Amino acid sequence: ETGVTQSPTHLIKTRGQQVTLRCSSQSGHNTVSWYQQALGQGPQFIFQYYREEENGRGNFPPRFSGLQFPNYSSELNVNALELDDSALYLCASRQFRDYNEQFFGPGTRLTVL
Amino acid sequence: TQLLEQSPQFLSIQEGENLTVYCNSSSVFSSLQWYRQEPGEGPVLLVTVVTGGEVKKLKRLTFQFGDARKDSSLHITAAQPGDTGLYLCAGGRQAGTALIFGKGTTLSVSS
Numbered sequence: 347e348t349g350v351t352q353s354p355t356h357l358i359k360t361r362g363q364q365v366t367l368r369c370s371s372q373s374g375h376n377t378v379s380w381y382q383q384a385l386g387q388g389p390q391f392i393f394q395y396y397r398e399e400e401n402g403r404g405n406f407p408p409r410f411s412g413l414q415f416p417n418y419s420s421e422l423n424v425n426a427l428e429l430d431d432s433a434l435y436l437c438a439s440r441q442f443r444d445y446n447e448q449f450f451g452p453g454t455r456l457t458v459l
Numbered sequence: 460t461q462l463l464e465q466s467p468q469f470l471s472i473q474e475g476e477n478l479t480v481y482c483n484s485s486s487v488f489s490s491l492q493w494y495r496q497e498p499g500e501g502p503v504l505l506v507t508v509v510t511g512g513e514v515k516k517l518k519r520l521t522f523q524f525g526d527a528r529k530d531s532s533l534h535i536t537a538a539q540p541g542d543t544g545l546y547l548c549a550g551g552r553q554a555g556t557a558l559i560f561g562k563g564t565t566l567s568v569s570s
Contacts, residue, residue: 350501379557388463388547388560389502402557436501438558447492448558450501 348373350439350451358457359427367422367454369437377401378420379448380412381436389436395420396442424456432458462486463550465561472538472568480533480564482548489553491524491531496545496563505533538568 351370359365371378377396381389391404395414409425418439424431434455438448464483472478482491490509494502506515508524508531515522519542521534531548545565549558 381560386562388465388549388562389558391557391559394557404557434499438501447490447504447507449504450494452501453499455499 352451356455364425369420371418371439375439377442379438380422383434427458463561470566474570483530488550490551492549494547540568
């Protein structure tokens, strides 16, 4: 069974740029969620995708957007990067009806200069 | 507003000591998970509790869900250096919804 994978592992961007992060869900999982984890904080929910549609969104502006593909993999896009976007971005997958048990990837460390 | 409050925020103990980490909320959760995260890695699921009053044991770790499903605790017996890490509690309001995380407890166990 393949776990959740994310790419890239690290990324450095400058303010105003755009970034795309990628996630492959664990085998058999149809739901993908994205979280942002700032240094010293717990993960904060960005949004969730199920059946290729956004199925819940946290308190993040529209410049955070995403996609889910037919194979359940997903992308997180962030436009007009700000310094505060520097964080570890985590992708988690699960079966939609599971008791919220989510399985996380290793994350992408984004640094915005 | 932090819906899940974890305490203590930091804990530094000697090998062999016991410890308890608390996760409290004024909200009811349908389920609660505990995760452990190491630096630069994603959180790893330790346990899920779904029934009020439920107690689960995982080797030296004991997890309890409060009767009202608003709080939880993690107790570690005879801590070892390998237990070092960030412990996160996370709650789900309903099955299929996003997780709400606490800020975490950073545990350091020295030999």
